[in-house]
Amino acid sequence: MSNYDVIVLGGGLAGYCAALSAAEEGATVLLAEKCDEGGGSTVLSGGFMAFADTALQRELGVSDSPELLLEDLRSVGGPHAQEDLLRTYAAEQTTLFGWLTAKRLRFEGVELAAGQSAPRSHSIDPGQLILTLHELAQANGNVTIRTGTTGVYLLREGENGRIRGVTVEESGRLEDVEARCGVVIATGGFSRSERLLQTFAPQQARALRVGGVGNVGDGLRMAWRHGADLHDMGEVKGTYGVHATECNNGQEILLIFYRGAIIVNREGRRFTDESVSYKLIGDAAMRQDSPVTWQIFDKKIFDGSIGAARLFDAAAALNRGLLIKADSLQSLAEQCGIDPQGLLATVASYNEDARSGRDEAFGRDGLCHHVGALVPLDQPPFFAYPSAVAVLATYCGLRIDAKARVIDVYEEPIEGLYAAGEVTGGFHGKAYMTGTSLGKSAVFGRLAGREAARTGRA
Ligand SMILES: Cc1cc2nc3c(=O)[nH]c(=O)nc-3n(C[C@H](O)[C@H](O)[C@H](O)COP(=O)(O)OP(=O)(O)OC[C@H]3O[C@@H](n4cnc5c(N)ncnc54)[C@H](O)[C@@H]3O)c2cc1C
Incomplete structure (x- = not known):
């Protein structure tokens, strides 16, 4: 031996x-x-x-x-x-x-x-x-x-x-x-x-x-x-932010919500405080009717992400063909298959909250773990990253x-x-x-x- x-x-x-x-x-x-x-x-x-x-x-x-x-x-x-x-x-x-x-x-x-x-x-x-x-x-x-x-x-x-x-x-x-x-x-x-x-x-049955x-x-x-x-x-939890169709064993993942994006479901509604751990967001996403939800952001957030690490770099994601881009929120919603009226109403009320610094809907008090000021989504073009939940660890x-x-x-x-x-x-x-x-x-x-x-x- x-x-x-x-x-x-x-x-x-x-x-x-x-x-x-x-x-x-x-x-x-x-x-x-x-x-x-x-x-x-x-x-x-x-x-x-x-x-x-x-x-x-x-x-x-x-x-x-x-x-x-x-x-x-x-x-x-x-x-x-x-x-x-x-x-x-x-x-x-x-x-x-x-x-x-x-x-x-x-x-x-x-x-x-x-x-x-x-x-x-x-x-x-x-x-x-x-x-x-x-x-x-x-x-x-x-x-x-x-x-x-x-x-x-x-x-x-x-x-x-x-x-x-x-x-x-x-x-x-x-x-x-x-x-x-x-x-x-x-x-x-x-x-x-x-x-x-x-x-x-068993609660992760739908996760990638x-x-x-x-x-x-x-x-x-x-x-x-x-x-x-x-x-x-x-406590096994999926990670939120993996691309819904191009997951590529977890290589395509974007966490732009920690830079100011909001997350919406097919009805165009937010369903979580986006500043919490992506595991808790994963749990909230699993409770939505559709397995796909979207990170939505505007030009300011996009520009601010250029050159950041891969997980936060929306420009790199755009170059890899992973983002949906439109000149208006209405058109963005239509391209994604999100209810346009729902998205318009959500962004209007979120922008109001972001300007006052107080998120009435989910109590988001920062971009990530209480740090950073909320950003209104008001500068076209607008972007969407179709996202899913994956058990990656x-x-x-x-x-x-x-x-x-x-x-x-x-x-x-x-x-x-x-x-x-x-x-x-x-x-x-x-x-x-x-x-x-x-x-x-x-x-x-x-x-x-x-x-x-x-x-x-x-
Ligand atoms: C897409 C993705 C992104 C991630 N990003 C991050 C991140 O940025 N930061 C972070 O902290 N964590 C991240 N994680 C989680 C992190 O990568 C893992 O938790 C960590 O690498 C685990 O390391 P490990 O050495 O325990 O296991 P692993 O790196 O998985 O190594 C385990 C090894 O054991 C081998 N093995 C299995 N069974 C046997 C056996 N019976 N005999 C001999 N060998 C065996 C396997 O083949 C494997 O090579 C990510 C995970 C994924 C999938």
Whole structure:
């Protein structure tokens, strides 16, 4: 039986961070990735990572702090977001930023997005991020990477003993591999498993499915079989703003409502406060009769978005043929199939509210998370982005503690078992702050690798 100090399952951001940090502790590591290439949902992502109080923010004149980040995480997640995980994130994210930038990874800019009271979504090319970590792991004599290798079962000492390894499958052949110190599950979420989505998120039946093709909940089920507890399973929410017909596995997504657009349904009516998390907007959109709703905005908002990050850049969306454009709201409504009278009435009343600074209909008090003044939609041409809801990450899963140890249903850690990234629950609670899914994968990935290596070799 081949053996390593640490086995990491999954070659996404959490897995690479776990493998590298375990190797930095001197542990030998097997990184097993199911697909022919790693990257999972990470490489599909918008590349936003939530950090507070970074050199980049200071350069751009943004005032932020780990304390404010923690406060925002609490307010976004609500009472059942796990306090120890939130505190760990707030405390570890500065070190993580330094760890990544020391590996020559560069963050391009900082955007204000869901759940943030200061712009803290740091933008990075996710393909470059994974490629860099992969090359570092490859060059590290302690790490062995095996692609096309699927973790199938956890091996355990006795019925309730330590996790001692993994049965992996490669080219149809099963093989037991021993982990002397621990196993880190970093297999991502289950946005590609109809069965698990039906079990835990039947309310998302109409939502599109997006994410890494290997993300079907393998790690969740492997640990579940050994009594692992689950957290936040009722909180799977779709993300609002994916293009309704050209979703392209989540690559076509626009969040121009955080720059002032309103969102309307087929009757031309608003149905939500557009400044809240796009997960909560996703819930509201799912309650509309039609699965398609529209982000509506005018020339001012369009012009203001030029050159912004891809998620906010309406001009780039126009160039890719994704926007509907018209010289009047009447014509825009007709092109979209929205009731024109409904849209005209909605925009008239919204504009009045925006000028007075008080949204009577839904209490929108800013563009994004209470920040920014409302913008009347009064300068033609007008634009519409037909939008749908997509489950692009599952934000729930294995219960872990602040050392990334997997906790069982009797609230005991399962010895030798760690988990990180989207396979874990407890962090996001009822909504979501942009950039914390990648952020959480990296923070807890590093922690899991380090803990497994240190604990097992102590
Ligand atoms: C379109 C889109 C946009 C997004 N934008 C953002 C964003 O801007 N900011 C943000 O914070 N989050 C974003 N997210 C969410 C974020 O990308 C993910 O939550 C995060 O990348 C998860 O990282 P991970 O390492 O846990 O999983 P992944 O990156 O998905 O990696 C998991 C890996 O495990 C492998 N695997 C699965 N099962 C097994 C097995 N049995 N054995 C071995 N390997 C296995 C998979 O093949 C995969 O490669 C976005 C997601 C999508 C889809």
